[in-house]
């Protein structure tokens with residue numbers, strides 16, 4: 450139906466491209482529009498708002514995800530100009546702010562994968578936690594304690610709100626600040642499992658992840674890998690990790706999390722470290 454509605458203003462090819470480039474998060478739609486269609490952005494916004502019944506706002510993503518906070522600039526196309534919304538995933542509810550704190554619905558499979566691996570009794574350090582998506586899903590599933598760190602005050606404030614609304618006070622602890630500094634000050638050798646979902650800067654923070662993790666603990670190391678063939682991306686990311694790590698590491702597995710550009714992939718390597 451959406452395709453049909455868009456085809457009244459776009460060609461079939463243009464509307465297919467647009468449909469693969471939009472995210473719906475609660476009652477907000479965010480659409481990436483190619484330069485060739487920018488002159489039609491208002492009508493695209495109005496059509497999406499009319500066709501997607503639960504949508505209250507349609508935004509155009511006017512910048513890449515950028516800066517230390519990994520946020521993006523959004524421009525309102527139709528509906529209410531508000532960027533905060535409620536989002537549900539696997540039985541957890543979240544308040545997210547799609548412009549002022551990082552959030553991606555495209556990581557839901559990875560969040561579920563990690564939550565399924567966490568064991569009862571674990572201490573988890575989530576170094577780049579955003580609004581607490583991974584932290585809350587893990588703590589909802591297992592009896593674990595999660596330290597949920599983020600440098601963006603808006604992300605940490607929303608994480609606190611999400612902890613309260615999912616009734617996880619004391620199980621997930623939101624800490625605002627630089628992950629390296631927080632680990633050095635209070636979390637050395639505390640974690641059974643450390644997540645480092647800041648793929649652009651993983652190598653820079655690897656030593657801090659190692660410092661946070663107990664000997665025998667697991668690190669989920671995310672990176673961006675260039676691979677000519679998709680099937681090689683996991684192996685290449687394992688090789689990259691083994692090349693940069695200073696500690697004895699047993700590779701438990703690796704996979705593509707999502708494509709991030711032509712022949713570019715976000716990957717994760719799961720490793721058990723010994724120190």
Ligand SMILES: C[S@@+](CC[C@H](N)C(=O)[O-])C[C@H]1O[C@@H](n2cnc3c(N)ncnc32)[C@H](O)[C@@H]1O
Pocket residue numbers: 517518519550551552553556576577578579580581582583598599600601604626627628629646647648
């Ligand atoms: C790619 S996002 C991941 C967010 C979260 N894990 C998720 O999946 O929703 C990276 C996050 O790292 C945070 N960040 C960047 N540098 C940081 C640092 N030095 N210490 C702690 N957090 C940082 C950003 O504010 C951003 O929220």
